[in-house]
Amino acid sequence: MSAALLQWRGFKAATGLGWQISSNWTSPLIFLLYSVLRPLSAAFILVVMYRVISGGAPGTGAYLAFLVSGVAFWSFVQYGFAGLANGMAEDRGEYRMLKYVYTSPAHFYSYLLGRGLAQLASALASATIVLVVATIALRLPIDPIRVNYPLLLAGSFLALLAVIGMAMAYGMLLLQARDSHGYGDIGAGVLYVISGAIFPISVLPGVLAAIGSLLPLVYWMEIIRRSLLGSNAIRMFPTLSDGDVLLRLVVTTAATLIVAHLVFSWADRSARRRGLIDMESNW
Amino acid sequence: MSHPSALRIFLKTIVARGYPRFVSTHRNRAWVFTETLLPLIGTIAMIYVYRALHAPARYLGFVVLGGVLLAFWQNVVYSMATQFFWDRGAGNLELFAMAPTSLAAILLGMAIGGAWVSLTRAITILLVASVLFGVGYSAAGLLPALGVFVLTISALYCLGMLLASLFLFFQREAWNLADAMQEPIYFVSGFYFPVRSLGAVVAGLGSLVPLTLGLDAIRQLVLPGTPQFIPIGWEILAIVVQIVLYAVLSQLSLRYMERQARQDARLILRST
Numbered sequence: 001m002s003a004a005l006l007q008w009r010g011f012k013a014a015t016g017l018g019w020q021i022s023s024n025w026t027s028p029l030i031f032l033l034y035s036v037l038r039p040l041s042a043a044f045i046l047v048v049m050y051r052v053i054s055g056g057a058p059g060t061g062a063y064l065a066f067l068v069s070g071v072a073f074w075s076f077v078q079y080g081f082a083g084l085a086n087g088m089a090e091d092r093g094e095y096r097m098l099k100y101v102y103t104s105p106a107h108f109y110s111y112l113l114g115r116g117l118a119q120l121a122s123a124l125a126s127a128t129i130v131l132v133v134a135t136i137a138l139r140l141p142i143d144p145i146r147v148n149y150p151l152l153l154a155g156s157f158l159a160l161l162a163v164i165g166m167a168m169a170y171g172m173l174l175l176q177a178r179d180s181h182g183y184g185d186i187g188a189g190v191l192y193v194i195s196g197a198i199f200p201i202s203v204l205p206g207v208l209a210a211i212g213s214l215l216p217l218v219y220w221m222e223i224i225r226r227s228l229l230g231s232n233a234i235r236m237f238p239t240l241s242d243g244d245v246l247l248r249l250v251v252t253t254a255a256t257l258i259v260a261h262l263v264f265s266w267a268d269r270s271a272r273r274r275g276l277i278d279m280e281s282n283w
Numbered sequence: 284m285s286h287p288s289a290l291r292i293f294l295k296t297i298v299a300r301g302y303p304r305f306v307s308t309h310r311n312r313a314w315v316f317t318e319t320l321l322p323l324i325g326t327i328a329m330i331y332v333y334r335a336l337h338a339p340a341r342y343l344g345f346v347v348l349g350g351v352l353l354a355f356w357q358n359v360v361y362s363m364a365t366q367f368f369w370d371r372g373a374g375n376l377e378l379f380a381m382a383p384t385s386l387a388a389i390l391l392g393m394a395i396g397g398a399w400v401s402l403t404r405a406i407t408i409l410l411v412a413s414v415l416f417g418v419g420y421s422a423a424g425l426l427p428a429l430g431v432f433v434l435t436i437s438a439l440y441c442l443g444m445l446l447a448s449l450f451l452f453f454q455r456e457a458w459n460l461a462d463a464m465q466e467p468i469y470f471v472s473g474f475y476f477p478v479r480s481l482g483a484v485v486a487g488l489g490s491l492v493p494l495t496l497g498l499d500a501i502r503q504l505v506l507p508g509t510p511q512f513i514p515i516g517w518e519i520l521a522i523v524v525q526i527v528l529y530a531v532l533s534q535l536s537l538r539y540m541e542r543q544a545r546q547d548a549r550l551i552l553r554s555t
Contacts, residue, residue, distance in 0.1 A: 025455040034463050041466035045475055046332065052480050053336045067332075182317035189324035198328065199335035 010106020014114025043071040065140040070197040072130040075123040080163040083119035085184035088171035093281035116164040141232040148227035155223035162216040165260035172267035219249040296388035304396020326350030349474035358401040363443030368457040394440035424504030435497025441529035448537040479512040
């Protein structure tokens with residue numbers, strides 16, 4: 001069997017496994033409800049907060065769209081980052097099968113990519129439903145015919161690569177701890193604050209805003225809003241063209257993937273040396 | 284040989300089950316970190332949303348107080364409602380069921396210990412967020428607000444005991460359902476905005492969670508200018524009713540669920 005085919009089979013099995021772990025605890029309908037309940041509620045929290053302050057003044061659609069689009073697409077980070085990082089700890093502590101995956105012929109990266117892809121599939125349903133419901137209910141200025149799909153897809157592909165890369169490195173780092181439950185969510189929470197998901201990063205103190213601008217997620221958020229809303233989009237980087245934002249996304253994604261690979265490799269070596277891959281973590 | 288009285292066993296059970304929670308306040312550093320940081324990060328994110336909207340300063344106070352009570356809600360959901368699920372997975376539930384004591388005493392110990400743990404986290408969140416963002420409170424309302432807070436937490440943990448008995452029947456879905464109870468409750472309880480904004484029907488339904496009325500009353504007391512949902516007196520009365528109601532319901536539900544769980548052999552079912 002060729003090496004590529006071997007990796008493909010490992011990747012496919014990991015994707016199926018990830019999907020089963022995420023979803024087979026209930027019926028598909030309940031799972032769908034579960035997937036949209038949290039982001040939909042999060043979006044409505046922001047909508048009410050905005051309405052309380054703006055008093056329902058006319059012309060508020062653009063800012064509401066800023067909030068809703070950020071929350072809707074954040075599902076990808078929540079599932080892809082926190083879900084994958086937590087999943088690695090669960091594979092070791094709860095299911096006690098990380099050591100078997102690790103010693104299987106497929107590369108560990110193939111397994112984690114597959115596991116991450118399954119998480120992103122859940123996020124896709126969630127983001128789509130939140131966007132559709134909010135656009136109709138709040139009459140947001142999102143026109144499906146005018147959406148810049150190539151820009152949206154290109155930006156999302158790059159950003160999700162970065163999300164999975166960051167999650168792998170973070171998840172491997174979390175394996176250094178005996179009890180890291182909840183740390184995946186803390187990581188996603190920190191990214192939520194500094195990535196311009198629900199407010200422009202210019203509101204943040206200088207240091208945090210600077211850190212945020214080094215992450216690909218902030219440029220992804222900008223691309224999402226520009227591609228969905230066109231000229232109605234509230235811009236975090238008004239002086240940058242679409243091409244400039246995409247270029248920054250490419251550069252920061254490449255840098256993130258390199259750093260993630262270095263961190264992952266270091267954490268991997270450390271975990272092997274210290275015997276952490278099959279550690280009993282008293283789940 | 285003389286046997287200890289039922290009351291003594293009940294009280295000793297409360298102390299015994301509460302003890303690990305008290306100790307975990309400082310011993311399990313990983314949990315100290317998550318239990319404090321998770322609500323704090325959510326609070327900070329919402330504060331920045333209001334800042335971006337140029338909201339009046341008291342709205343930052345709304346968010347901080349919401350973040351404080353959020354620590355309690357997370358404790359009730361993850362360490363009360365789902366606790367028997369974890370205990371069953373670890374093999375403790377069958378030991379609890381065989382011990383010469385009641386599950387009600389175990390739950391009560393869990394609630395008292397859990398409330399203490401959450402209090403330490405909540406104080407940290409209150410101090411850090413208030414100092415970081417310069418949030419001020421009305422000194423005159425602090426003492427009455429403390430009284431409302433104690434009532435609210437009592438009602439909340441009674442609700443937690445009720446949820447714990449209901450969760451006895453769940454398998455792998457327990458954890459996911461606990462997750463699903465986060466943002467929707469933050470929304471209907473008005474954690475980050477005055478609950479009055481939701482209108483009478485939604486806010487009324489949200490009032491089934493004691494935090495909704497408690498949070499509104501506390502905000503009215505320490506943050507003057509808070510839009511009033513219902514008068515404070517009525518809110519306090521409703522919370523007292525909830526304490527009694529949820530306490531009684533939790534005991535009835537616990538007895539029923541325990542009997543059913545014995546019949547269906549769910550007390551020893553490994554679900555993880």
